[in-house]
Amino acid sequence: MMHRLPSYVMNQPARGSLLSIELLEDKEILSLLKLARRMNPLKARPLLRNRRVVLLFYEASTRTRSSFEIAAKSLSAITTLVQSSGSSIEKGESLLDTGYTLRAIGADAIVIRHPAAGAPHLMAKHLDIPVINAGDGMHEHPSQALLDAFTILKHKKSLKGLQVAIIGDIYHSRVTRSNCHLLTRFGAKVTLCGPPEFVPDIAATLAPGLRVTRHLEEALRGADVIMLLRLQKERLAGQRIRLQDYIARYQMTAARVKLAKRDAIVMHPGPIIRGLELTEEVADGPQSKIIDEVHNGVPTRMAILAWALGRAK
Amino acid sequence: MADDKSRTRSLLIKGGHLIDPAAKINAPMDILLRDGRVAEIALPNKIRGSADEKFEARGLIVAPGFIDLHVHLREPGQGYKETIASGTAAAAAGGFTSVCTMPNTSPVVDNPEWVEWLKHPGRGALVNVFPIAAATLNSRGAALTDFAALQRAGAVAVTDDGKPILDDEIMRAALRLGAELNLPVVQHAEDTRLTENASMNEGPTSFRLGLRGMSAAAEANIVDRDVALAQQIRESRLHVAHLSTAEALKAVRRGKRGVHNARVTCRVTCEVTPHHFTLLDENVGEYDTNFKMNPPLRSASDREAILVALADGTVDAIATDHAPHATHEKQVEFERASFGITGLETALALAITKLHREQEIALTRIVELFTAGPARVFDLRGRGSLVRGHFADVTIFDPKKRWTFEAAKSRSLSHNTPFDGGQFTGKVVATIVGGKMVYRAG
Numbered sequence: 241m242m243h244r245l246p247s248y249v250m251n252q253p254a255r256g257s258l259l260s261i262e263l264l265e266d267k268e269i270l271s272l273l274k275l276a277r278r279m280n281p282l283k284a285r286p287l288l289r290n291r292r293v294v295l296l297f298y299e300a301s302t303r304t305r306s307s308f309e310i311a312a313k314s315l316s317a318i319t320t321l322v323q324s325s326g327s328s329i330e331k332g333e334s335l336l337d338t339g340y341t342l343r344a345i346g347a348d349a350i351v352i353r354h355p356a357a358g359a360p361h362l363m364a365k366h367l368d369i370p371v372i373n374a375g376d377g378m379h380e381h382p383s384q385a386l387l388d389a390f391t392i393l394k395h396k397k398s399l400k401g402l403q404v405a406i407i408g409d410i411y412h413s414r415v416t417r418s419n420c421h422l423l424t425r426f427g428a429k430v431t432l433c434g435p436p437e438f439v440p441d442i443a444a445t446l447a448p449g450l451r452v453t454r455h456l457e458e459a460l461r462g463a464d465v466i467m468l469l470r471l472q473k474e475r476l477a478g479q480r481i482r483l484q485d486y487i488a489r490y491q492m493t494a495a496r497v498k499l500a501k502r503d504a505i506v507m508h509p510g511p512i513i514r515g516l517e518l519t520e521e522v523a524d525g526p527q528s529k530i531i532d533e534v535h536n537g538v539p540t541r542m543a544i545l546a547w548a549l550g551r552a553k
Numbered sequence: 554m555a556d557d558k559s560r561t562r563s564l565l566i567k568g569g570h571l572i573d574p575a576a577k578i579n580a581p582m583d584i585l586l587r588d589g590r591v592a593e594i595a596l597p598n599k600i601r602g603s604a605d606e607k608f609e610a611r612g613l614i615v616a617p618g619f620i621d622l623h624v625h626l627r628e629p630g631q632g633y634k635e636t637i638a639s640g641t642a643a644a645a646a647g648g649f650t651s652v653c654t655m656p657n658t659s660p661v662v663d664n665p666e667w668v669e670w671l672k673h674p675g676r677g678a679l680v681n682v683f684p685i686a687a688a689t690l691n692s693r694g695a696a697l698t699d700f701a702a703l704q705r706a707g708a709v710a711v712t713d714d715g716k717p718i719l720d721d722e723i724m725r726a727a728l729r730l731g732a733e734l735n736l737p738v739v740q741h742a743e744d745t746r747l748t749e750n751a752s753m754n755e756g757p758t759s760f761r762l763g764l765r766g767m768s769a770a771a772e773a774n775i776v777d778r779d780v781a782l783a784q785q786i787r788e789s790r791l792h793v794a795h796l797s798t799a800e801a802l803k804a805v806r807r808g809k810r811g812v813h814n815a816r817v818t819c820r821v822t823c824e825v826t827p828h829h830f831t832l833l834d835e836n837v838g839e840y841d842t843n844f845k846m847n848p849p850l851r852s853a854s855d856r857e858a859i860l861v862a863l864a865d866g867t868v869d870a871i872a873t874d875h876a877p878h879a880t881h882e883k884q885v886e887f888e889r890a891s892f893g894i895t896g897l898e899t900a901l902a903l904a905i906t907k908l909h910r911e912q913e914i915a916l917t918r919i920v921e922l923f924t925a926g927p928a929r930v931f932d933l934r935g936r937g938s939l940v941r942g943h944f945a946d947v948t949i950f951d952p953k954k955r956w957t958f959e960a961a962k963s964r965s966l967s968h969n970t971p972f973d974g975g976q977f978t979g980k981v982v983a984t985i986v987g988g989k990m991v992y993r994a995g
Contacts, residue, residue, distance in 0.1 A: 442756065
């Protein structure tokens with residue numbers, strides 16, 4: 241290439257920013273997981289006393305928002321929630337101006353969820369405080385991938401050689417993109433499964449060793465981990481998928497779970513829609529770790545916040 | 554501009570190497586310009602007439618003035634992005650002596666009054682401005698504009714650039730009317746039914762970034778349809794703007810081969826931008842909005858096909874699609890950022906660096922793509938070649954000069970370029986419009 245690509249480019253994100261799994265180094269992922277194992281929300285040291293964490297949410301969220309908030313408060317941080325409705329965002333303030341405003345108020349870190357892919361990157365390039373991605377459009381959801389790895393490792397010895405089937409709306413899923421990066425990096429064999437509208441062939445290019453199949457049986461055979469995804473109706477612009485067809489071919493039923501290894505675990509980033517991507521029986525069954533995932537979200541996010549604010553000791 | 558009193562009456566360009574593909578000249582030649590026209594072309598030291606001024610062009614290439622078929626100068630209505638004065642200053646610095654302006658301004662240039670306004674000396678243009686008018690009223694794609702009146706006012710083509718003419722019947726009617734008037738219809742080929750909310754090329758990079766992608770088919774479908782329509786209409790003229798995919802090139806090739814029914818002769822032409830022959834979709838990196846434009850940067854195989862088509866003659870012109878935007882329109886979420894990049898000042902450098910030095914395409918072909926090629930596409934008479942009596946529009950450049958482009962020093966009001974800090978070979982040294990020097994490298 242004859243010209244160097246943008247030299248002027250953008251400032252580096254502040255140390256401690258968590259923008260994506262893809263940009264994390266292996267050793268950073270390992271130390272975050274290690275740190276998460278040492279975190280206990282009920283017996284936490286006040287690592288973040290007097291530190292201000294702003295939760296900036298441009299999209300609805302139950303799990304992620306409340307677990308980041310509880311994580312921050314468990315570490316004695318001061319938290320403020322800013323949502324797009326009821327703030328100046330409604331009046332047309334740009335993302336960067338909102339960022340500058342929050343910085344001026346004294347934010348030490350910003351946790352951001354945004355419907356546009358790359359929004360946390362934009363903010364991180366222009367602010368000198370850590371920016372933590374709590375889900376950006378269809379791009380990534382790094383804290384979810386970390387808590388999923390945390391959850392898997394509570395039940396499996398190692399990620400290496402693990403067979404993971406991810407089933408459902410891969411295309412719209414930021415959770416899947418983050419999980420694919422993390423799991424394949426540590427040697428898991430990941431199979432993506434669903435109809436072409438949800439799992440385009442191109443999905444296999446995301447990370448080395450990814451496989452795509454349309455056949456649920458093929459994805460489940462020998463699986464150690466079954467990850468299910470919600471059908472994201474809010475992102476289905478222009479897609480024509482008949483729910484009944486999807487349920488017939490891909491819904492996770494108790495009978496289908498039996499195709500996987502006997503000790504396979506069933507995961508789902510939530511919110512789950514019972515009767516759609518999985519049956520009641522599977523959601524509440526003995527192999528389901530869906531509630532564990534939510535539970536593990538708190539120590540994982542405590543680790544992320546402590547790391548972001550330089551208190552990861 | 555031809556009446557500008559400050560113009561030097563005569564100018565002798567001495568000692569340069571003339572490349573004039575239309576005249577089939579590729580040799581050392583001296584050129585005498587007088588009263589806005591080419592007065593004489595002769596072997597070195599053979600010009601007898603005297604000149605008020607001399608330009609020493611030793612070691613430099615002298616070429617017909619470059620013509621850009623596709624620029625957005627943003628006036629009327631969006632002077633905060635660019636003005637005709639600032640945009641044509643950038644054009645002059647890039648070696649362009651003529652620019653064709655796109656009508657998607659505010660308001661849209663869909664009537665003769667706005668065409669005349671664009672051409673008015675009061676706009677302060679440094680180079681020739683050839684307006685392209687809207688093909689449909691307000692570019693809504695519903696009712697054709699008055700092509701004849703627009704042409705009389707000075708429009709050199711019609712288009713709804715920024716969006717396509719989707720409706721088959723409207724496109725057919727536009728090509729028919731264009732055929733009657735010998736007026737090219739320029740199409741921004743994008744099936745917008747397939748590109749809703751998309752912000753980059755569809756491929757591994759868009760999947761990785763979680764961005765909705767524009768497929769190659771969304772471009773090719775429209776070019777396919779347009780070529781098929783053009784081939785049914787005698788004397789029709791279809792020009793495909795900023796072509797970006799291998800699939801669309803196939804359709805253009807089909808259009809250029811013509812049809813079996815020899816009575817139907819249509820002219821299908823196309824242009825390619827420097828960024829599409831230089832960059833790939835993966836260069837978007839981590840959401841750099843200076844790599845966001847429409848059509849988007851494409852895959853390596855698309856770029857490969859474009860490079861072949863530039864070399865083999867399928868592509869008629871290099872056009873910049875110069876699309877200035879203010880910082881606040883680019884420093885936003887990628888999906889919300891405006892499409893487009895500036896391009897006037899880097900076009901020649903990219904062509905020489907990428908096409909000539911890397912791809913070994915001859916300089917004569919590159920000059921053709923900036924001169925005779927575009928002049929033919931819009932029938933710009935007296936331009937694109939330096940024969941006696943033609944307009945004294947000349948571009949002089951140093952094909953070996955190494956330099957670094959700095960966006961902050963751009964003459965454009967906007968700095969939305971992916972090439973800031975780019976190191977190039979090939980630089981414009983002087984730009985002459987109607988015999989008057991409008992740019993001289995410092």
